[in-house]
Amino acid sequence: MSSLSASDLSVKVEDLSVTYRTTFERVPTLKNAVTRLGRGQRAVREIHALQHVSFDVPDGTALGIIGNNGAGKSTLMRALSGILPPTEGRIEVNGRVSPLLSLGVGFNANLSGRENIVLGGLASGLSRKEVQDRADEVTAFADLEEFIDAPMRTYSSGMYSRLAFSVAVHMDPDILMIDEALSAGDANFKTKAAAKMAELRENARAMFLVSHSLASIQQLCNDVIWLHKGKLMMRGTPDDVIAEYTRFVNVGSSAVILEDL
Numbered sequence: 001m002s003s004l005s006a007s008d009l010s011v012k013v014e015d016l017s018v019t020y021r022t023t024f025e026r027v028p029t030l031k032n033a034v035t036r037l038g039r040g041q042r043a044v045r046e047i048h049a050l051q052h053v054s055f056d057v058p059d060g061t062a063l064g065i066i067g068n069n070g071a072g073k074s075t076l077m078r079a080l081s082g083i084l085p086p087t088e089g090r091i092e093v094n095g096r097v098s099p100l101l102s103l104g105v106g107f108n109a110n111l112s113g114r115e116n117i118v119l120g121g122l123a124s125g126l127s128r129k130e131v132q133d134r135a136d137e138v139t140a141f142a143d144l145e146e147f148i149d150a151p152m153r154t155y156s157s158g159m160y161s162r163l164a165f166s167v168a169v170h171m172d173p174d175i176l177m178i179d180e181a182l183s184a185g186d187a188n189f190k191t192k193a194a195a196k197m198a199e200l201r202e203n204a205r206a207m208f209l210v211s212h213s214l215a216s217i218q219q220l221c222n223d224v225i226w227l228h229k230g231k232l233m234m235r236g237t238p239d240d241v242i243a244e245y246t247r248f249v250n251v252g253s254s255a256v257i258l259e260d261l
């Protein structure tokens with residue numbers, strides 16, 4: 001039985017840890033090489049990308065996720081969207097989550113943009129007909145009419161991101177997950193994307209936004225968590241958390257510098 005109350009919580013994260021295990025070839029030292037006759041040695045490296053993170057997300061929350069490179073933000077988004085199973089702890093999600101295509105998961109570069117729209121839509125739980133009905137709108141929003149039948153490997157990174165964003169926001173998600181969406185595309189697209197997110201915020205149960213632009217976080221979110229080296233450092237209002245984070249990284253409060261974090 002879920003302990004999540006359908007009426008007021010969209011997401012509950014309890015004691016979540018995610019550990020990546022990678023193996024690598026250890027470079028043999030001369031002595032090792034001689035005694036082990038030059039055989040390479042496999043070693044396992046564990047990366048504790050998230051460590052005992054807990055938080056609740058009430059309906060109506062636009063949650064910003066901030067933190068330095070490698071803090072665990074994308075890992076958290078992957079775990080929330082169900083792509084990555086928790087190593088420990090649990091995640092309860094109440095509603096349909098938008099596909100996380102902007103992370104490079106879900107799109108197949110050998111297929112056309114149009115075929116990838118269908119894949120993304122199916123991944124987010126829509127029927128083929130529902131997705132096909134929206135394909136033109138998705139394409140138009142991404143300004144990709146001319147290119148939509150070309151394989152995605154021929155797209156620029158901006159075109160790729162615009163399509164990812166457009167698919168994510170047109171699938172009527174209950175929970176909208178956006179990773180670095182504001183850095184997708186050019187200035188014109190950024191403005192359009194920000195307006196779309198503000199509109200969706202009204203309808204979606206919750207929104208998660210990972211961004212290095214603290215100005216965007218401040219503008220679009222009403223709640224913020226700050227991750228650092230896999231740990232939850234702080235949860236609070238955008239003003240409070242951004243102030244603490246800025247103090248932590250010791251850059252002062254110049255808006256120009258804030259934008260560059």
Ligand SMILES: Nc1ncnc2c1ncn2[C@@H]1O[C@H](COP(=O)(O)OP(=O)(O)OP(=O)(O)O)[C@@H](O)[C@H]1O
Nearest residue numbers: 020022047049067068069070071072073074075076
């Ligand atoms: N597939 C993976 N395999 C192994 N380690 C990984 C993998 N993905 C991420 N990591 C590691 O997990 C940690 C958290 O990475 P993550 O991408 O979640 O951080 P982030 O906060 O999103 O960073 P950024 O701001 O640079 O995007 C990092 O130490 C990273 O090297």
